[in-house]
Amino acid sequence: MTALLNLWQRFKHAILALQRDLGVRLLALYVAFVLPLIGMVLYFDHVATQRLRSDVETANLTLASTIAQETNLTLGSLLSAAQHLGSEPAVLESDVEGMRSLFAALVNDRPEVNLVYRLDAQGIMRYHYPEEPISTVGADFSFRPYFKRAQNSRLPFFSRGRISPTTNQAVVTAVMPLWDEHQNFLGIVGINVRLESLSWVLENISAAHKPEEAFVVYIVDNIGQVVASPNSHDLLTTLDKRAPALLTLAHEGQAGNAIVNQDNHTMLYSYAPIRSAEWGVVVGRSTESAFATINLFRHATHLALAVVVITGVLFWFGLSTQVIRPIEQLAAYSKAIGQDGPHDPKQQKALERLYNRPDQVGHLARTLVRMEADIAARLQELRTLLQTSAEVASTLDSRTVLSRILAQVERLLNVQKCAIIAWDEQKQAFVARASRGLSARYAERLIIPRDEFNSLTLRALQTGKPLQISDTETDPSAVGLRPRARAEGYRAVLAVPLPTQHTPPAALVVYYPEPHTFTQQEIDLLTSFANHAAMAIENAALFARSDARLQEQTRRLEALIQSMSDAILLEDHNGRVLYANRRLAELAELPPDEISGVEVDRILARIIRQAQNPTAAHAALQRAVEEGMAEIALRRQGRLTDWRVQFFSVTDVQGVPIGRGQIWKDITADREVDRMKASLMSTVSHELRTPLAAIKGYVSTLLAEDVNWDPESQREFLQTISEETDRLSQLVTDLLDLSRIEGGSLKVRREAIDLAALIQRAAQNAHPAPGENLRVQIPEHMPPLFADPRHIEVVLRNLIENAVKYGGEESPIQVSVTVESDQVVVRVEDEGPGIPPEHIPHIFESFYRVESGLTRQASGAGLGLAICRGFVEAHGGKIWVEPRAKGTCIAFSLPLTPPDDTTA
Numbered sequence: 001m002t003a004l005l006n007l008w009q010r011f012k013h014a015i016l017a018l019q020r021d022l023g024v025r026l027l028a029l030y031v032a033f034v035l036p037l038i039g040m041v042l043y044f045d046h047v048a049t050q051r052l053r054s055d056v057e058t059a060n061l062t063l064a065s066t067i068a069q070e071t072n073l074t075l076g077s078l079l080s081a082a083q084h085l086g087s088e089p090a091v092l093e094s095d096v097e098g099m100r101s102l103f104a105a106l107v108n109d110r111p112e113v114n115l116v117y118r119l120d121a122q123g124i125m126r127y128h129y130p131e132e133p134i135s136t137v138g139a140d141f142s143f144r145p146y147f148k149r150a151q152n153s154r155l156p157f158f159s160r161g162r163i164s165p166t167t168n169q170a171v172v173t174a175v176m177p178l179w180d181e182h183q184n185f186l187g188i189v190g191i192n193v194r195l196e197s198l199s200w201v202l203e204n205i206s207a208a209h210k211p212e213e214a215f216v217v218y219i220v221d222n223i224g225q226v227v228a229s230p231n232s233h234d235l236l237t238t239l240d241k242r243a244p245a246l247l248t249l250a251h252e253g254q255a256g257n258a259i260v261n262q263d264n265h266t267m268l269y270s271y272a273p274i275r276s277a278e279w280g281v282v283v284g285r286s287t288e289s290a291f292a293t294i295n296l297f298r299h300a301t302h303l304a305l306a307v308v309v310i311t312g313v314l315f316w317f318g319l320s321t322q323v324i325r326p327i328e329q330l331a332a333y334s335k336a337i338g339q340d341g342p343h344d345p346k347q348q349k350a351l352e353r354l355y356n357r358p359d360q361v362g363h364l365a366r367t368l369v370r371m372e373a374d375i376a377a378r379l380q381e382l383r384t385l386l387q388t389s390a391e392v393a394s395t396l397d398s399r400t401v402l403s404r405i406l407a408q409v410e411r412l413l414n415v416q417k418c419a420i421i422a423w424d425e426q427k428q429a430f431v432a433r434a435s436r437g438l439s440a441r442y443a444e445r446l447i448i449p450r451d452e453f454n455s456l457t458l459r460a461l462q463t464g465k466p467l468q469i470s471d472t473e474t475d476p477s478a479v480g481l482r483p484r485a486r487a488e489g490y491r492a493v494l495a496v497p498l499p500t501q502h503t504p505p506a507a508l509v510v511y512y513p514e515p516h517t518f519t520q521q522e523i524d525l526l527t528s529f530a531n532h533a534a535m536a537i538e539n540a541a542l543f544a545r546s547d548a549r550l551q552e553q554t555r556r557l558e559a560l561i562q563s564m565s566d567a568i569l570l571e572d573h574n575g576r577v578l579y580a581n582r583r584l585a586e587l588a589e590l591p592p593d594e595i596s597g598v599e600v601d602r603i604l605a606r607i608i609r610q611a612q613n614p615t616a617a618h619a620a621l622q623r624a625v626e627e628g629m630a631e632i633a634l635r636r637q638g639r640l641t642d643w644r645v646q647f648f649s650v651t652d653v654q655g656v657p658i659g660r661g662q663i664w665k666d667i668t669a670d671r672e673v674d675r676m677k678a679s680l681m682s683t684v685s686h687e688l689r690t691p692l693a694a695i696k697g698y699v700s701t702l703l704a705e706d707v708n709w710d711p712e713s714q715r716e717f718l719q720t721i722s723e724e725t726d727r728l729s730q731l732v733t734d735l736l737d738l739s740r741i742e743g744g745s746l747k748v749r750r751e752a753i754d755l756a757a758l759i760q761r762a763a764q765n766a767h768p769a770p771g772e773n774l775r776v777q778i779p780e781h782m783p784p785l786f787a788d789p790r791h792i793e794v795v796l797r798n799l800i801e802n803a804v805k806y807g808g809e810e811s812p813i814q815v816s817v818t819v820e821s822d823q824v825v826v827r828v829e830d831e832g833p834g835i836p837p838e839h840i841p842h843i844f845e846s847f848y849r850v851e852s853g854l855t856r857q858a859s860g861a862g863l864g865l866a867i868c869r870g871f872v873e874a875h876g877g878k879i880w881v882e883p884r885a886k887g888t889c890i891a892f893s894l895p896l897t898p899p900d901d902t903t904a
Contacts, residue, residue, distance in 0.1 A: 002441045009439065010489050026319065034312050038305060045301040052294045057257045057268065063205075064217075064272035064283040065255065070201065071219060071228075076276045078113075078174045078191060079156040081106060085189045086156070086176035091118060092186060094126050103129035112197030114167050120187040123147050128166060136166045150177040150188045158277040161195060161227045161236045170195040170235045172227055195235050198228035206230040214267065214286035222278045239282070259287060326354055326361050330368060401536035402434035405529050409510065410436055413522060417490060417511035419443065420533060421457050423504030430457060433506065442488045454480045457507045460495035466523050468494040471515035492516035496526045498534040503541040508533060567664035570650055571600045578659060587664060607664075610634040621645065631667070641668040695721050741870030748874050750786040750898055755824070758789060759815050762796035768804045770813045777816040785824055786898050791871040798864035799828040799890055807832030807887065823877065823893045831887040840881050844869040868892065 085091050085106070090098025103116035107129060117128030123142025128135075141147055146159035159173040171192040178186035202217045207230075209215035219228035224239040255272045269284040288295075332347060354365040402420050409418050417437035424431045430448040432438070438446075448455050454477065460467040470492055472478040472485040478493075485491065492512035500506055508530045510518075561568060567584035571577055577598050585592040588606045595603070604621060611617035617632045624630035630645045644667050650659045702709065702717055709717070740746040756778050763774050796815070803813045807830030814829045835843060842848050846866040865879075872879045872892045879892035 002439060006439045006441065006487075026324065027316070030312065030316060034308070037308065041301060041305050041308075045298060049294050049298060052297065056294070057270065060268060060283055060285065061255060061257060061270040061272065064270040064281045067201070067205070067217065067219075067283070068272040068274045068281040071198065071279070071281065072274045072276050074112075074198070075158065075174075075274065075279070078110075078193060079158070079276060081110070082156045082174040082176040082189060082191050085116070085191075086178055091189050092178060092180070094118060094120065094187075096127050099127050100129060103127075106191070112193050113191055114169060114171065114194045115164060115192035116190070117166070117192075118187065118189050119147060121185050123187075126187075134166055134168070139165075146173060146175045146190075147188060150175055151185055153177050154179065158221075158279070159190075160221055160223070161225055163236070164192055167192065170232075172221075195227050196232060199230060199232070199235075202228055203230040209285070210289075212286075213289040214265070214284075216267075216282075216284045218282040219274070220280055220282055222280075227279065326357075330354065330361070330364055399434065401540065402533060403436075405508075405533045405536070406434060406436040409508070409526065409529055413510065413525065415510050415512060417488070417513075419446070419509050419511075420498075420506060421446070421448065421495075421509055422498075422506035422537070425504065430455075430505075437511075439488065442484070452480075456481065456493055457495045457509060460507055461497045461505045464497055466494060466496040466518075466527065468492070468518045468523075470517045473515075489513055492518070494518045494523070494526065496523070496530045498530045498537070500534045500538060503538050506534070506537060565666065567662075569600070569603065569662040569664075570659055571661070572659045575600050577603065584664065607634070608632075610636060612640070641666060642671040643667065695725065741867065741874070746870065746874050748788045748791065750788060752784055753787050753789045753792065755782060755785060755792075755817060755826075758793050759796055759817075762793050763800055763815075765793075766797050766800045766804065768801070770800055770804050773804075773810075773812050774800070775812060775814045777814065779817065779819060782817070782824075783819060783896055785894060785896060787875055787894055788871075791874070792894070795868045795871050795892065796826070796828075798868050802864060802890075803828055803830040803832075803888070806830070811887065819896075820893075822897060823895050825891055825893045827882065827889055827891040829884065829887060829889040834884065834886065834888050835881065843881070844879065865890075 085102060088098070088102055089095070090102060099118055106116055107113050115128055115130070118126045119141055120126050123140055123144070125136050125139045125141060127137060144159070146157075149157065154177060156174060156176040159175055161170060161172050163169070164171045169192075171194055174191040174193065176189050178188060180186055198219060202219070206215060206217055217230065218226045218234065218239070220226050220239060226234045226237050226239070229235060256270070258269045258271070260267050260269060266287040267284045268287050269282055271280050271282055273280045354361055355369070356362060357365070406418050406420065409415065415437070417435075419432045419435035419438055421430050422433040423429075427447065429450065432443045432446040435443045435446075448457060450458075452458060456467055456469055456477075469475045469478045469481070472482050472491050472493065478485070481493070485493075488511075490511040491514050494510045496508045496510075498506040498508060508526060510526060561579075561581050564581060564583065567587045568579075568581045569577060569584050570579040577596055577600060580588075580592075580595045580603075582592050584603075585595050588595065588603045590598075590603075590606070608614050608617045608621070612633050612635060617634075620630040620632055624645055624647055628647055632643050632645060634641050634643055644665045646663045646665070648661050648663070649657055650661050651657050699721065701707070702714065756776070759776055759778070763770055800813060800815070803811070807813065811831045814827075816827045816829070818825050818827075839848075844865045846863060848866075868890075869879050872894070876895045876898060877893040879890065882889040882891050
């Protein structure tokens, strides 16, 4: 929308300029005549240039096609020769004597052939001719791409170019795959063709062209590799850097042209395919020589166009000097009428020349002289009237004041654009604080950095005097301003500094859409407005500064108290709430906006009713008023929490008491840490005492000297000692794992795991073991799963042990595995008494045990499920309890795509 408004403003300014400026109107008529003529010349030049360019490209492509046809015949005969050799019995049977005569005849008959050879089905060289100077018989060439291709082909083909290890020359090979009547692959027969022999014709063609034409010709394969060139150094190179656009034509096997910028000059390349070998011919020459005729034609066209333009300029010069310039001089003189001081001597001298002309221009000059005296008197009256503008300083609202000032400037000076530019501390630059007539986009982007010394506004502020630019298009100091001036549609600018003392520097800036020299009268008037603007800005700024400081201090104090985790309450002498933060409102279960002014006793009553023992809590608060502190247990959201309440007196600056305050601090975490320490000591002591007592008893029995135990009894005792030792070791391992989980230092070493094998191993290592009650269900085709096998085995073993302990001796244990979306879900189920619903949210917490009949009979430290949760979550999975009508089902998931981190 802003862009459309800017476009409309520019259009209106253009229409006004066309209506007011005779020179512009005459220029428009001249352009309306000349532009169609120039357009026709340019169109003819374009059409002829395209036709000539097409002819040159066609000729270049024809040469490439001719070379391609001749090369196609030569390559076709070589493929036929390879196919003929492939049908000879001596070649099929690897008869060396027979192959010697056949190969020698071909080499002697075809000068471009430098080697003929036979590879067996394993790629081993059986024979080659010539046999000297280097023999590669017995060498393995099965790695060659053409050998691998021959295993899947029945037709002859050409290999890619390479350096032959036998002849040490750049060659391509005509390959014929060999097959017997039972379709068994027998190997290949190959004919090495020297790439230099393919370049002989290209050398003759290249020699016929002058060096300044930069003529090049190549034969390339389907990947852009050069297999023939007049320059032997180009063999086996690629066109990826010289003419990358031709690679697409080479890959597609299509004829075409491409113009490529290469090494600071432009080349025309043509490509023609060689069908028999999936090769192509590339012909290139510099566009300077290829399009020489086109350039000559275009130079002639441009010369004709220049003649037309020069003729028009001479005509316009005569019209401008005799008609337009005199009218502009009269218009400039008319603008100077009524200004203080004498006229510009140049204007006065020009008026004298025009004054004596006998035509209409002279009559207009004489009329302007007569009008000058009347206009001078009217301007003096207007200056007196403008002195009443002091009324704009009647409000502290700086925006209102500045808007009134700019409105007066716009009305009395007949300007369309003006602004007040001031320093912005936040942006650290000068910005438009108020504006009229400027587009919203321009006003928003009017940002002048402090170090932009070419800015007219900054120069005016530095000198303390008004500065102006009469024409942004001609003034050398307006080079940096010119793009913005063109975009916004103004040509003249005046900047008047505001005499500010207590506020950042500012200036009043006025814009004219046309070149304009501001008179002293206009500058004086704008200076007066600038003084009033400065006073208004300083008054509003001083008022806003004191108010902002007070509000900022209030906001900071409010944010500090509201962000505290402790609940704070302040009451007056009448026992009513003066202030309470959000935390206290949450504790009292009241909206924050309703708590102010409420009786404190009502607030405390709402809090005390959440206590386990409201009567004891009320008595503790009464004592805390005298003692200063108390601790109360509250049940919030179904969870028991501990709070410490502290009372204190509130005084003013002189120390006079004005009320009382309360701070409620949540100490639940501290109490939970204390309880966890006690639970850890109790649980670990109990779990250590039983195995240690068993170990001590059996060791003492074995050490008794008055009893000789048979080996079977000794083994039974030692087995029991070993099992109890393992139990102790497992407890220590569980404690270490739990420490790593809670400390965030657990390492996960992922590898591909066999989930079925892990389940079996976990069942075997479980104590007590599930025995025949275990049933496992796992899909036949499991996707690969990457996890830490030790951690997952611990999870499975703990869940199976829990199912055996708490499910009962006769309860079947089922372990099932399913693949759901992008994760694997494992479920361990039993048919025991199950877990009471109120305990389910806590069973994965450390040292938590469900107190029931079976759990009291089973040993354990309450660490197993907490470790399971830590291991599973370290893998990026989840663990949960699924509801069952009978028994317990604990499930956990593992992602098929593991996360990047390996530390939990």
